[in-house]
Amino acid sequence: MRSKTRRAALAALSAGVLLLAAACGGDDSSEADEDTITWWHNSNNDPGKAYYEQVAKDFEADNPGVNVEISAMAHEDMVDKLAAAFQSGDLPDVYMERGGGELADHVEAGLVRDLSEDASEEIEKIGDVAMAGWQVDDTSYALPFSLGVVGFWYNTELFEQAGITETPTTMDGLYDVIDKLKAADLTPLSVGAGDKWPAAHYWYYTAVRACSPDTITEAVSSRDFSDPCFVKAGEVVEDILETEPFHAGFLSTPAQEGASSASGLLATGKVAMEMQGQWEPGVMQGLTDDGLGLGDKTGWFPFPAVEGGEGDPAAQLGGGDAWAVPEGAPDVAVDLAKYLLSDEVQQGFAEKDMGLPTNPAAFDSLANPSLAELLKVRDEAPYVQLYFDTAFGESIGGAMNDEIALLFAGQATPEDVVSATQSAADDEG
Amino acid sequence: MTPALALMGVFVVWPIVSAVRMSFYRWKGFGPMEDFVGLRNYGRVLGDDVFRDAVAHNFVIVIASVVVQLPLGLAIAMLLNRNIRLRGLLRTVVFVPYVMAEVIAAVIWFQLLQPEYGVVDGLIELVGLTPPEQGFLGTPELALPTLFVVLTWKYLGLAVLLFLAGLQGVPDELYEAAQLDGASWWRTQLRVALPLLGPTIRTWLFLSMIGSLQQFDMVWVLTGGGPANATTTMATYLINQGTQRHNYGIAGAASVVLFLVSFVMALAYQLLILRRDTVVER
Numbered sequence: 001m002r003s004k005t006r007r008a009a010l011a012a013l014s015a016g017v018l019l020l021a022a023a024c025g026g027d028d029s030s031e032a033d034e035d036t037i038t039w040w041h042n043s044n045n046d047p048g049k050a051y052y053e054q055v056a057k058d059f060e061a062d063n064p065g066v067n068v069e070i071s072a073m074a075h076e077d078m079v080d081k082l083a084a085a086f087q088s089g090d091l092p093d094v095y096m097e098r099g100g101g102e103l104a105d106h107v108e109a110g111l112v113r114d115l116s117e118d119a120s121e122e123i124e125k126i127g128d129v130a131m132a133g134w135q136v137d138d139t140s141y142a143l144p145f146s147l148g149v150v151g152f153w154y155n156t157e158l159f160e161q162a163g164i165t166e167t168p169t170t171m172d173g174l175y176d177v178i179d180k181l182k183a184a185d186l187t188p189l190s191v192g193a194g195d196k197w198p199a200a201h202y203w204y205y206t207a208v209r210a211c212s213p214d215t216i217t218e219a220v221s222s223r224d225f226s227d228p229c230f231v232k233a234g235e236v237v238e239d240i241l242e243t244e245p246f247h248a249g250f251l252s253t254p255a256q257e258g259a260s261s262a263s264g265l266l267a268t269g270k271v272a273m274e275m276q277g278q279w280e281p282g283v284m285q286g287l288t289d290d291g292l293g294l295g296d297k298t299g300w301f302p303f304p305a306v307e308g309g310e311g312d313p314a315a316q317l318g319g320g321d322a323w324a325v326p327e328g329a330p331d332v333a334v335d336l337a338k339y340l341l342s343d344e345v346q347q348g349f350a351e352k353d354m355g356l357p358t359n360p361a362a363f364d365s366l367a368n369p370s371l372a373e374l375l376k377v378r379d380e381a382p383y384v385q386l387y388f389d390t391a392f393g394e395s396i397g398g399a400m401n402d403e404i405a406l407l408f409a410g411q412a413t414p415e416d417v418v419s420a421t422q423s424a425a426d427d428e429g
Numbered sequence: 430m431t432p433a434l435a436l437m438g439v440f441v442v443w444p445i446v447s448a449v450r451m452s453f454y455r456w457k458g459f460g461p462m463e464d465f466v467g468l469r470n471y472g473r474v475l476g477d478d479v480f481r482d483a484v485a486h487n488f489v490i491v492i493a494s495v496v497v498q499l500p501l502g503l504a505i506a507m508l509l510n511r512n513i514r515l516r517g518l519l520r521t522v523v524f525v526p527y528v529m530a531e532v533i534a535a536v537i538w539f540q541l542l543q544p545e546y547g548v549v550d551g552l553i554e555l556v557g558l559t560p561p562e563q564g565f566l567g568t569p570e571l572a573l574p575t576l577f578v579v580l581t582w583k584y585l586g587l588a589v590l591l592f593l594a595g596l597q598g599v600p601d602e603l604y605e606a607a608q609l610d611g612a613s614w615w616r617t618q619l620r621v622a623l624p625l626l627g628p629t630i631r632t633w634l635f636l637s638m639i640g641s642l643q644q645f646d647m648v649w650v651l652t653g654g655g656p657a658n659a660t661t662t663m664a665t666y667l668i669n670q671g672t673q674r675h676n677y678g679i680a681g682a683a684s685v686v687l688f689l690v691s692f693v694m695a696l697a698y699q700l701l702i703l704r705r706d707t708v709v710e711r
Contacts, residue, residue: 083672086459105675109460194567194653249544251656252567260543395457398674402658409569409657427473 036067037093037333040082042075047352055348059339066332086111093333094340097142097324099133100386101393106324107136113325116140118334122341122359130358133386134322143341146355147320148278149302149378150201150387156299158186158272167301169313171236174304178245181272188245190271191408192255192262197389199408200401201275202240203417204388205317207233209306213315213383220391223425225418229310234407234414236306241408247271251409256283267293275303277318278356278374298370302377316381319390320358392425399424445688451681458677470682480683483654483661484690486573490641490662493577494584495634501581502588502633503626507618509589510596520593527586535650538579542566542651566652569659576660580647584640588633595629596622631702638698642691663687 039056043049049072056068071092073081078096085091086106097103097112106112116123116139123131123140134142154167159177162184168174181188193199208216211229219225247253247265255276256263266274267284274280284293305313323337339345346362349355353368356375363379366372378384389397403420406412412420452471455464474480509520526534541548544564553560561568565575599622607617645664648654654661654669661669663683671680 080672083458089459105457106459109457111459194655196655247545248562249564249567251563252544252572252652258540260540260546394673394675398669398676405655406657409655411569411657 035065035330035332036069037330037336038069038071039094039336040071040073040078040092041096042073042078043354044072044074048354051348051352051354055340055345059336062339063332063335068336091326091329093329094323094325094336097134097322098319098390099142099144099322100319100391101397102390103134103141103324104136105393107139107141111326112141113327113329113334114139114141115143115325115334115337118331119143119338119341122338125360126341126358127360129381129384130320132383133320133391134324142322142324143337144320144322144358145340145346145349147318147358147378147384148356149316149318149374149381149384150205150275150277151300151302151316151374151377152273152275153266153280153284153294154273154299154301155266155269155271155294155297157297158184158269159299162186162272167299168304170304171239171306174240175243177273178243182245187247187265187271188273190247190253190262190265190274191250192253193246193250193405193408194252195255196401196405197387198255198262198276200389200404201317201387202237203233203400203404203407204385205275205303206236206306207311207388208315208317208385209233209303209311209313210236210309212310213312215310216385223392223396223422223428225422225425230418230421231414232306232309234417237404237407238414241410251405256287259287261287263287269294278371281368281370282353300370300373312382314381316378316384317387318378318384319387321355392421393428395428396421396424448681448684448688451677452685454678454681456677457675458671466678470678471686473679474682474686479658479661480663480666480686482658483663483666486660487642487644487662487690489573490577490580490644491638494580494637494641497577498581498585498588498637499630499634502585502592503623503630505585506589506592506596507622510593511614520589523589524586526583527590529583531583531646532650534583535579535647538582539566539651542575563656567656569657572652572656572659576648576651579651580641580644583647584637587636591629591633592626595626599625635695635698635703638694639691642694643687663690 041052043052052070052072056070060066060068071078082091082095085095086109089111091111097106103112119140122143126144130144130147131140133147134140134144152167158181162177162180164177164180166173168177178188191198191202207230210232211219211227215227215229219227219230247262247270250262253265254261258264259268262274263276263280263283264287265271266280267287276283281293281298284298285291287293302314302316323340325333325337341359343359343361346357346359347365350357350362350365351367353366353371356371356378357363357365363375366375385391387397389401391397392400400417400421403412403417407414407417451462453465453467454462455466455470456462505523509516509523513519542550542565544550544560544562544567547564549565550560561571565571603621603625604617607621612620643664644662645668648660648662648665649668652660654665664687667680667683667687670676670683
């Protein structure tokens with residue numbers, strides 16, 4: 001949901017802020033009022049916004065004397081504000097962590113509070129699969145409240161029109177679907193390669209399918225990409241590109257801004273499929289005049305198996321958001337983070353389709369059938385691989401995404417993607 | 430004077446000193462800045478093909494501005510300086526893009542240049558031509574020229590405004606004298622008006638050069654530096670390295686390089702070209 005215009009303004013602002021913060025440095029968090037806790041979240045539209053306001057009121061009622069100050073922001077505003085807050089060291093008491101390498105960096109800088117003991121009950125309930133992305137050296141630093149997976153969203157009506165009766169489970173099957181859609185004079189896929197990460201998701205998935213889970217786990221910790229399966233991942237992406245499945249102008253198309261974005265093209269029936277995360281139905285609703293998105297024409301299928309790949313075809317690529325508490329925040333902030341993962345709050349979260357809950361007590365509460373189906377796929381997955389750019393952190397992930405975007409533009413080879421990633425990893429030291 | 434100095438210190442000197450300091454560290458944007466790496470970040474920036482391309486793109490924009498915007502701006506200013514019909518309206522039309530916020534202008538052009546559904550592609554098809562498959566902004570070879578066309582649309586108004594102001598300063602007597610000598614309008618412009626516009630042109634050249642070197646907003650919104658880094662400028666490179674990749678040390682080094690390039694160019698221009706405008710004749 002990145003807004004380019006806002007990003008431009010914020011990038012300029014952040015540049016200024018970072019220059020000032022660079023000179024300030026250090027931890028200058030002011031003496032906080034123990035009874036007032038600040039909570040930043042990105043549910044800035046109803047029903048989520050109103051729901052979280054109610055949740056805060058309920059928490060205040062259960063904890064007399066405590067005052068919760070909410071800042072509900074658009075996602076990208078929140079991310080940019082958080083970046084500035086990390087620089088100044090003056091963080092809100094409860095905030096969103098995306099996990100992986102980003103979290104590891106925050107932990108290394110001593111900014112995040114260890115929740116392993118304080119929230120042991122919640123951590124046990126959430127389970128190892130979902131918690132994995134928010135643990136560093138077996139220590140839990142945040143409580144994931146939503147965890148979703150990426151897959152192909154498609155227009156069931158256009159599939160019918162092209163005579164497609166079954167969703168593909170192999171790459172050949174996917175190519176067959178692409179051929180059929182093209183034969184029916186339909187554009188098979190959209191991708192917001194202008195924003196890079198949607199294109200990068202293809203490579204991430206082909207790597208998850210081409211590489212064994214051990215190879216990926218090993219790469220995440222050792223930052224070694226020498227296994228040939230990473231080159232194979234790029235070759236599979238090249239195979240996909242060779243079928244010319246994407247809409248015209250995909251190299252400069254944004255992911256999800258406006259009707260001409262990749263998500264907009266799917267929402268308005270101009271393409272048949274788009275590979276995106278669990279947020280796609282909600283995003284599409286915001287991109288059509290009737291506010292319904294694809295409505296009951298919405299279909300979903302997981303990323304197909306890669307023939308000869310060592311990865312588990314049932315493994316999924318995904319990610320989520322977790323509530324974290326900064327080092328030095330009052331204990332009541334931990335209580336709020338725990339309360340946000342309670343059965344009651346997670347059930348309300350699921351009922352309003354705000355995301356895919358992590359507390360099993362809320363699994364049956366999802367109202368949207370597509371999301372319920374996704375939840376099933378997520379929970380049946382042997383593991384959910386965190387998006388690589390999050391898992392490896394912005395520095396390596398950014399280099400990876402940039403090179404994958406070049407691969408999409410036909411200006412980089414599968415080997416280039418690996419070597420650019422490796423060189424960024426080596427520079428990290 | 431003191432408040433001005435304080436403001437200058439906080440908003441100019443301090444950020445510059447901070448950026449220079451940051452450029453010697455490996456720093457992710459938070460926590461203490463303690464991983465001193467010396468000149469390594471500079472080595473990485475200068476050794477990065479993407480940055481070198483970015484410098485080249487900046488200079489292409491500088492040179493193209495001189496080659497295209499200068500004669501075009503002069504021609505339009507000279508035409509608008511005549512007593513032609515709808516002069517006021519035409520002046521406004523030329524000047525409006527300049528006063529429009531750069532981000533808004535870029536968003537409008539982004540929509541106009543959308544492949545397949547955009548107005549520009551529609552017009553091209555209307556005259557029987559085939560627009561580029563990836564669109565003007567999505568085709569690496571076309572993205573920079575397209576960006577330059579949009580920049581020209583945006584900034585031509587400034588050139589015209591300045592040149593018009595310069596032309597207003599040309600005394601009527603000189604035109605009249607030229608007319609009495611039987612010079613044509615064209616000849617009068619070339620021999621009388623143009624030489625007197627020298628200082629104005631040199632001022633515009635300076636503004637254009639510095640603006641082109643620091644070009645950010647339009648590129649960021651239109652292409653984000655893509656496709657395939659085809660429109661990356663020094664400014665988009667440093668913002669990408671800083672706010673997107675969290676390589677703040679590299680961003681710091683790139684910003685120092687950008688500052689130095691702009692500073693040296695500005696200084697050289699001041700010494701070699703603008704100096705003649707400030708030398709008082711004795």
